[in-house]
Amino acid sequence: MIDTIIFDFGNIFIDIDRKATEKAFVELGIKEWTEDLELSNQLYELGKIDELEFMSVIQKHIPTVDILTIRNAWNIQVGDFPLKRLEFLQLISSQYRVFLLSNADKTHIDRFEHKFGVSFARDFYNCFEKIYFLFEFGFRKPDIKAFQLIINNHNLSPKKTLFIDDTEANIEGAKEVELQTWKLNPKNEDVTQLLEKLKIAYA
Secondary structure, eight states: OOOEEEEOSBTTTBOBOHHHHHHHHHHHTOOSOOHHHHHHHHHHHTTSSOHHHHHHHHHHHSTTSOHHHHHHHHHTTBOOOOHHHHHHHHHHTTTSEEEEEEOOOHHHHHHHHHHHOHHHHHHHHTTOSEEEEGGGTTOOTTSHHHHHHHHHHHTOOGGGEEEEESOHHHHHHHHHTTOEEEEOOTTTOOGGGHHHHHHHHOO
């Protein structure tokens, strides 16, 4: 019987379109995502470098483009957050222990809060017993330390805890610590279907 749910953020609650950012960068002059760009992205997600350092690495590839334009291109992937998902989360949070475990970087978090407003963001955050934005801890999913952190900090039983994510590698990482999992496919599934899943697969 599931008593705890750990949610990812991107493509679970808020829509993410990474191809939109890829397209924006191509239009700005970046034709391919090089090794140094990927490394700096990972370092930023790990909290090892700050936003300006990350954006400055990108700017080296397109030196005529200003940092604000680069930031906007990076954030263009942050899409919609349907109200029905927040309302559903508010319902779920009264029935289960719920946590957020996300690789989202600070730039995208700031964009979410600005795009949807302080009140919406506060209502969202207040649903969770604890929020883990992993850049604050120096590691990221699928590193099992991310899952062990939340399990140990809250004395969770993995077999009674469901982890929901849209990325296969993260799901496999969760399975390593024996969490129950749902790999949500954002193309044809929605987190608001969770209660049906719980009844059928995790009863």
